[in-house]
Amino acid sequence: MSEVPQRAVVNDPIRFGVLGCADIARRRTLPAILREPTTELVAVAAREQAKARAFAGQFGCAAAADYRSLLSRPDVDAVYIPLPAGLHHEWVGRALEAGKHVLVEKPLTTRYAHTVAMVESARSLGLALMENLTFLRHGLHSAVLDLLEGGEIGELREVNAAFGFPPLGPDDIRYRPDLGGGALLDTGMYPLSAARLFLGPELEVVGATLKLDPDRGVDVSGSALLSTPDGRTAQLTFGFEHAYRSDYVLWGSEGRIVVERAYTPPATRRPVIRLEHEEVRRELTLPPEDQFANTLRAFVGAVAVVGQRAAETVEICARARLIDEIRVKAGQPRVRLPHEV
Incomplete structure (x- = not known):
């Protein structure tokens, strides 16, 4: 060493x-x-x-x-x-x-x-x-957290998060099970991380489904339902067979927060937070940021x-645990990779 x-x-x-x-x-x-x-x-x-x-x-x-x-x-x-x-x-x-x-x-x-x-x-x-x-390093999501903590939509009840895009090229490595391909590991990480960001560390997987492409041997789409001990929920959707979608919606007791282009915004994009209260809607526009530079x-x-930092390692491991749990709940065995024993 x-x-x-x-x-x-x-x-x-x-x-x-x-x-x-x-x-x-x-x-x-x-x-x-x-x-x-x-x-x-x-x-x-x-x-x-x-x-x-x-x-x-x-x-x-x-x-x-x-x-x-x-x-x-x-x-x-x-x-x-x-x-x-x-x-x-x-x-x-x-x-x-x-x-x-x-x-x-x-x-x-x-x-x-x-x-x-x-x-x-x-x-x-x-x-x-x-x-x-x-995306976790973009100031957009800190601004959303500030709105939540300030009571903008009352008590948070549910997170609905999605990330998906159209089918990839036929030779894309994300279609190769021997290289760790599949939608859960690639696109599922984003809505899962958003759910943990807003609902906290006690999320557990209640149910999940993964759609397997039998010819390629990888999951190409999926969804999961997670819950906290006090009954707040997260509904996650992800995949490689959708029109492009990259968003999350926070549904509270008094309103909603909607964020589009949440996970992969260009460094020049001015992110928008949409606030919805019954018939009243307003938008907050934030300065552009380069989340890669921030990282x-x-x-x-x-x-x-x-x-x-301890918090960083805890979060990395927690995401990995939930990914494994989603696969188990979906009844999909994990593919053993060539180098694994």
Whole structure:
């Protein structure tokens, strides 16, 4: 196991290496790393050297020979991992063993037990470990929480949250069970996280359904009903076979809060909160924010305190537990991945 990389000066930028050349890395995360003064892009690695070189040329960094050689670089403090979900457990573990802080695309792993193990490993090594679930870092949702706490819609009774989009290309990795594909792990994370944000940590899964594509062997849509001990509920819908939808509705005793484009807004979008009280409707428009940049700043903060904030790790594990529970309630066995024992 390698020692944690030491930066020469505390205020030096966090030096990132990237494992994988996914589209989300190209479109959102790597541009944010380049823009942020507290982060620096050092190198990228891919399964195909030509792809790594192309990415490196686009973003002005080095191309590592492979994943292992990138992890061995002494000039890399942290690793961003946008690999398919089924590869996260292996490469998050390898990155932590190499002494690197880790920012990984959601989900952290495809299994609750593996997620807990990775969180514990990061804690014991004094390393930061964070899911790149960026929407939670957008100030829009803090503004909604402030409205709730201020009694804008009375007592919150129900959260209805949905995230779905049309079918993917036939070769998309999210259709591959061996790579941890499926709608629950990809799109289900968003409405689930919104439900926990607004209803708190005591949510339990009451029922769930997952629609399996028999030809591909992955779930392509699903829904779940969750409840708190005092009877407040969350209804979640997600999938790959819908017209685009990305929203949540908070239904209270005195009104509703409606947020559209809730999970993946462009950095230039001015988010709108719609407030509904009987026949009266009004809108609050907020300034635009780059939630990817916000997440990078939070990650840099976690690195600066040498390790993982307790609240962050609790939330990561709680999401993983609920994902497992949804699968169990839906009666769908989890696909065993090639590297698992």
